[in-house]
Amino acid sequence: MSLSVDINHSFGDLAVQVNFQAPSGITALFGKSGSGKTSVINAVAGLLKPKAGRITSQSEVLFDSWAGINVPVHRRRLGYVFQDSRLFPHLSVLGNLNYGKRFAPKGSSGPSLEEVTELLGITPLLDRRPGALSGGEKQRVAIGRALLSHPRMLLMDEPLAALDSARKDEILPFLERLRDSTGLPILYVSHSVAEVARLATTMVVLEHGKVAQAGTTEQVFSDPAMVRQLGLREAGSVLSADVTQHHSDGLTELSVTGGCLFLPQISLPPRAKTRVRILAQDVILSRDLPVGLSALNILSGTVTEIRAGGGPGVVVQLRCGSDFLLARITQRSANALRLAPGLACHAVIKSVSVARHDVGHT
Amino acid sequence: MSDWLGPEEWWALGLSLKVAFWATLLSLPFALLVSHALARWQFPGKQLLNALVHLPLFLPPVVTGYLLLITFGRRAPIGAWLEQTFGLVLAFRWTGAVLAAAIMGFPLMVRAIRMAIEAVDPNLEETAATLGASRFWVFATVTLPLVLPGLIAGAVLGFAKAMGEFGATITFVSNIPGQTQTLPSAIYGFLQVPDGETNALKLVAVSIAVAMAALIASELLARRAAKRVSGR
Numbered sequence: 207m208s209l210s211v212d213i214n215h216s217f218g219d220l221a222v223q224v225n226f227q228a229p230s231g232i233t234a235l236f237g238k239s240g241s242g243k244t245s246v247i248n249a250v251a252g253l254l255k256p257k258a259g260r261i262t263s264q265s266e267v268l269f270d271s272w273a274g275i276n277v278p279v280h281r282r283r284l285g286y287v288f289q290d291s292r293l294f295p296h297l298s299v300l301g302n303l304n305y306g307k308r309f310a311p312k313g314s315s316g317p318s319l320e321e322v323t324e325l326l327g328i329t330p331l332l333d334r335r336p337g338a339l340s341g342g343e344k345q346r347v348a349i350g351r352a353l354l355s356h357p358r359m360l361l362m363d364e365p366l367a368a369l370d371s372a373r374k375d376e377i378l379p380f381l382e383r384l385r386d387s388t389g390l391p392i393l394y395v396s397h398s399v400a401e402v403a404r405l406a407t408t409m410v411v412l413e414h415g416k417v418a419q420a421g422t423t424e425q426v427f428s429d430p431a432m433v434r435q436l437g438l439r440e441a442g443s444v445l446s447a448d449v450t451q452h453h454s455d456g457l458t459e460l461s462v463t464g465g466c467l468f469l470p471q472i473s474l475p476p477r478a479k480t481r482v483r484i485l486a487q488d489v490i491l492s493r494d495l496p497v498g499l500s501a502l503n504i505l506s507g508t509v510t511e512i513r514a515g516g517g518p519g520v521v522v523q524l525r526c527g528s529d530f531l532l533a534r535i536t537q538r539s540a541n542a543l544r545l546a547p548g549l550a551c552h553a554v555i556k557s558v559s560v561a562r563h564d565v566g567h568t
Numbered sequence: 569m570s571d572w573l574g575p576e577e578w579w580a581l582g583l584s585l586k587v588a589f590w591a592t593l594l595s596l597p598f599a600l601l602v603s604h605a606l607a608r609w610q611f612p613g614k615q616l617l618n619a620l621v622h623l624p625l626f627l628p629p630v631v632t633g634y635l636l637l638i639t640f641g642r643r644a645p646i647g648a649w650l651e652q653t654f655g656l657v658l659a660f661r662w663t664g665a666v667l668a669a670a671i672m673g674f675p676l677m678v679r680a681i682r683m684a685i686e687a688v689d690p691n692l693e694e695t696a697a698t699l700g701a702s703r704f705w706v707f708a709t710v711t712l713p714l715v716l717p718g719l720i721a722g723a724v725l726g727f728a729k730a731m732g733e734f735g736a737t738i739t740f741v742s743n744i745p746g747q748t749q750t751l752p753s754a755i756y757g758f759l760q761v762p763d764g765e766t767n768a769l770k771l772v773a774v775s776i777a778v779a780m781a782a783l784i785a786s787e788l789l790a791r792r793a794a795k796r797v798s799g800r
Contacts, residue, residue, distance in 0.1 A: 251698055253694060253698075278697075278702075279694070279697040279698055280697045280698070280699075280700050280701055280702050280703075280706075281700075282698075283700065284698065285698070285699070286695070286698040288691070288695065290691075292689075292691055292692055292695040293799070294692060294695075294696075294710060295692075295714070295797055295798060295799030296713045296714055296796055296797050296799070305696070305699060305709070306699050306700075308700075309699055309700030309701050309705070310700065311700075335799055335800055336799040337798060337799035337800035338800060351699065352698075352699070355699045355700050361698075
């Protein structure tokens, strides 16, 4: 368990009361603005002192109100990447990167300047001044600076929120590489469903200062109760997939535990791992295996849960292989099909909706 | 050229430069500390400190000079202690002129530096702390470089005030040619005697030249510092 947070704090009229664990990988603190995400990450960083609680990182106590422990910010060794980059204007890009290195503890292990500039693609920018960088470049430098301080963990507060979608696409692959190659745990604050679906390994969903749901990204996204949190249009499951092969007709075949999926060609090589997102509103249910249908992607499964909301729709959860899919259909259709838990069912998915690329865009 | 001014006038110019230099140099660290305290710290008596620092700006200079005399005079408690302990005599010495000039310039320095410190984004200081910098290093590596243009502006104001200080100086250290006579006191002296006006005018011209030179130099320095701090 790399980070453990259990805190109570009141912030204006918001009472924050959270308890969660962040294992390695990217743990997303997800929630609407005002749900207390930033208060929590600032408490972890030491920028905000909670009224009560305990925060530990790799078994070292950072904060414990009962034991009277409050490690100062500069000794916590948590690299913090802010939404607005916060590069030092009086230093060049290299100066900013070296600033991170300068205060790294002697003998601490971590990536070198060359490795970091290579990973983030900022080697050509080293002589530039922060004012001469684009938003995306600034954010990459800020990430590099935090990495070079050799932190035990990275904290990121909406690092992409200030960027347009082209700049986001520029950074997302670096964040994926960071997640997959460094093994550094990352606590990632975001209100963007697409970002979280693409990046997070673990999710902690906050609502009004409380943890509404926590678990792996796949679990949280396939929970019918999360539909309201994620928004009707964005709700849907996230599945791990392997690239099987590229077909000559321009489609790529992926395998998921419940079968195979086709989508317009993606750039990953065969056997690469990826994630696909299937929106609940893009799934049609059929009790019989549909024939004579133009849709390519049909997964077979079993109904596991049906959840009605306030409106005319219901959310149906299906198990396909070891994955779960969500489908949003009308109450009327659910009644007509006589859907009930345990019933075998087929999910018809429009192939365009599983493009990996979708995940990068909001 | 050198006989354009008499030896005493040259001496007065030299003393003014010397006094202004030391007054600026010695008060700068204190001004920085006080500005930082006023801009960033919360402590009881903050308003009192603020008022105290600004007092010389609002008091008639002669009052400040007299207060200095009754505090730092050779028979005054602090003055006597300084003389006994360090052998330092301030009243009627050029060192006293440095003290008077420093105190009179202090509020101007603090105002300029405090404004610069308040303009520093506290988020940047916070960021430095998350990267492992202790409070001292945050100040030395982030706050101070960003405050540099304000520091230069404050130093120039302090220097200019010290060059021109008259009321407190003449009250505290008098106007002894060759000992405590600064440029303004020399001008005042010439105006008190018949036929002194030509010499007074010469010194006025010198004052203007020094002021212009200081202003231009500071402008160049401040521009360079501001460019660095802007991030471009």
